[in-house]
Structure formats: C-alpha cells, structure tokens
Amino acid sequence: MPVLDEVLFVVLALLAVGGAVMVFRFDSMARATYALLTALLCVGGEVLLLGLDYLGVVIVLMMTIEMALMAVFMVMYMMNPAGLVPMSMVHNPRLALAVAGTVFAALTVGAVLAPWPVGRARQPVDPTRELGRALMGPQMLTMMTLGMALFATIVVSVVLATPRGRYQRFGDDLRSRPADDPLPAGTRR
Amino acid sequence: MSLEAFAVLAAALFGVGLHGALGQRSVVMLMMGLELMLGGVVVGAAAVRHYLTPDVAEGQVLVLLVVTAMAVEMAVGFAVVTALFRARDVDTTDLAAELRR
Incomplete structure (x- = not known):
C-alpha cells in the first residue's frame, strides 16, 4: 500500500501542477476551465490520500459543479471560448512570473529546510x-x-447579478407607481 | 510520501495561481488563479494536519474554511463580473479602474 500511495501522490501531483500550468496556456477558455477542474480534482485526490475522506469527496463534488458553472460563464463572457485563434490576455507577465517564481522558491526552501517536529501523534480512527x-x-x-x-454570499450574488429588481422599478420604499420600466408594457402595475 | 513533498506541491500550486492572479487581465482568469492559490492552501493545511496534528480536529476545520472560501470567492466573483459587465461592458481588470481615481 505505501508504494501505491507514493505512485498515486506523484501522479496526482504531476496532474495537478500540469493542469494548473495549462490553465494559463490554453487559448480556449473552455479548455482552461477543464484544466482547472483537473488540477482541483487532483487536489481533492491528494486530500483523500491524506486520510480526509469526507473533505476530499466534498472538494471533488464541489469543484465538479463549480467548474461546470464556470464553463458556462466562460462561454458567456470570454471573447474566445472555443480557442479558434491564439489568445493572450496578460499584463506585465515578466513581473508576475518573477514574483510567482520567488514566492514558490521561498515556500519550497522553507518547506524543505524547516525543522518540522518529529514523532507523530495518533491518527484518529474516523476523521x-x-x-x-x-x-x-x-x-x-x-x-x-x-x-x-x-x-x-447567496444574497450578495443575487443582488449583484440582478439587472433590474423591484427597487429599481418601484423606488427605495417600493411605493412608486407606475413602475419605472424602460418600456411601458403589460398592465403597468 | 512526506510532509515536505506535500508542502512543495502546495507551494507549486500557490505559485502557479499567483502567477495567474498577478498576470492575467481577464477577471475570470484572475479568479482561476485565486482558486489555484486556495487549492495549494488546502493541500498544505491537510498535509500539516496529517503529519503534525492528526489528533486535533481543528486542522480539518481549517481545510473546510478554505474550501468554503473557494466557493464564496467563485460565487461573488462571478456576480461582480456580471454587475461590472452590465454597468461598464468590461471584463478585464485594466478597464475596471474606477477605484484608482
């Protein structure tokens, strides 16, 4: 089992990092979304590998739905959802690469050189x-x-995403009649 | 497997996400970078819990907190993009610069 765990860790880690890199390399926004899904599913797999069954499954299920929704938003908003032409939408890529590389190097050095405590506590029977x-x-x-x-979050998302709600139509006190509609139509109530 | 290996994986995901969050002009791509950064935090927190404090449930609570933050970030982010697109017809960070003035 430990060997299988090692192999699974390496495969999932490579897929996670590879998918993460491809998110910003693909020309197609839809493909970028599925690359992100791959990376985050592998994150869920790593969490499962660490013995957190419930949280790992939650991550896998949540990310699957989240990325399915994200693909719809990508097609709605992005100029190049199918990746038919090369696309690059970056600003100051060298600085971004330098900052990200420095942070990665610092974190890696810290992770490798840190004097982690030795001696493991007891693993719970059922996390x-x-x-x-x-x-x-x-x-x-x-x-x-x-x-x-x-x-x-639910309230804020609905308020932000609603183009014209009842407060726009009837005023702040909801008493304004007739409704302030762009086009007069219907029963004018 | 070791804590160091998981920590390096977490650092790699965080670094790639940071690169996207800093370098991408599209708000949606920026959000993807943030998701990757939070994914790295999830791996790091789960690994530290597993190797250092497996008998303390608060490590799992921290993972749950970060996963919730991922969901909230995505939902509110898309709502903000929708509002921004309706109000200004823009979907890139460079064009949404009202707060700079």
Whole structure:
C-alpha cells in the first residue's frame, strides 16, 4: 500500500501542477476551465490520500459543479471560448512570473529546510466523525459563521447579478407607481 | 510520501495561481488563479494536519474554511463580473479602474 500511495501522490501531483500550468496556456477558455477542474480534482485526490475522506469527496463534488458553472460563464463572457485563434490576455507577465517564481522558491526552501517536529501523534480512527464532533461542539461558532457567510454570499450574488429588481422599478420604499420600466408594457402595475 | 513533498506541491500550486492572479487581465482568469492559490492552501493545511496534528480536529476545520472560501470567492466573483459587465461592458481588470481615481 505505501508504494501505491507514493505512485498515486506523484501522479496526482504531476496532474495537478500540469493542469494548473495549462490553465494559463490554453487559448480556449473552455479548455482552461477543464484544466482547472483537473488540477482541483487532483487536489481533492491528494486530500483523500491524506486520510480526509469526507473533505476530499466534498472538494471533488464541489469543484465538479463549480467548474461546470464556470464553463458556462466562460462561454458567456470570454471573447474566445472555443480557442479558434491564439489568445493572450496578460499584463506585465515578466513581473508576475518573477514574483510567482520567488514566492514558490521561498515556500519550497522553507518547506524543505524547516525543522518540522518529529514523532507523530495518533491518527484518529474516523476523521469524519472527529470533524463532525468538532463542528457541532467546540467549533460551533466557526460553523455558524460559515453558514452566515454562505447565506450572505447567496444574497450578495443575487443582488449583484440582478439587472433590474423591484427597487429599481418601484423606488427605495417600493411605493412608486407606475413602475419605472424602460418600456411601458403589460398592465403597468 | 512526506510532509515536505506535500508542502512543495502546495507551494507549486500557490505559485502557479499567483502567477495567474498577478498576470492575467481577464477577471475570470484572475479568479482561476485565486482558486489555484486556495487549492495549494488546502493541500498544505491537510498535509500539516496529517503529519503534525492528526489528533486535533481543528486542522480539518481549517481545510473546510478554505474550501468554503473557494466557493464564496467563485460565487461573488462571478456576480461582480456580471454587475461590472452590465454597468461598464468590461471584463478585464485594466478597464475596471474606477477605484484608482
């Protein structure tokens, strides 16, 4: 099993980094989205490999749906969804490469040279159970904050993405009649 | 497998994502870079939990927090792009520079 784990780690790591690089190399926005999906699915695979079954599956499922939605947005907004012509939409690429390379080098040196503590603590029998007990116990505040943040996200996303809602039509107090519509139509209510 | 190997993988994902976030003009591509950076943080946090503090559940909570941040970033990011596109007909960071003035 350890050998299989080693092989899986290397394969997933290569696919993750390769997919990440290809996100910014593809001309097609749709292909870039699926390259990102590949990278993030491999991240989920690495998390599974680390024994976090629940979180790994959550990442895999979440990223699959997220990237499917992202592909739709890509086709909606981007000028070159099919990759029929070469495309480069970058600014200051040398500085970006230098900063990213420096950060990667610094993190790698830190990871390799850091005096990590030796001696491993006991692995929990069921990490999912441990997470559930933490979220429903001492980490309840974190769970409630995450829930409120996700709810706020839903509200903010709808407000930002709605072109004309009832406040635009009826004013801030919702009392303005008739409705302020660009084209008078319907029953004018 | 070792903590160092996972940490280098996390650093690579973070670095590639940072390159995209800094260098891409398209807001959507910039968001892709941010997702990759957060993906690197997920790998790093999960590896540190596994190798250093497997008996502490807070490591998993941190991973859950970052995964939630990925979802929130994507949802709000697309909503902002939609609002920006409707208001200014732009989808690149260079053209959305109102806050600079």
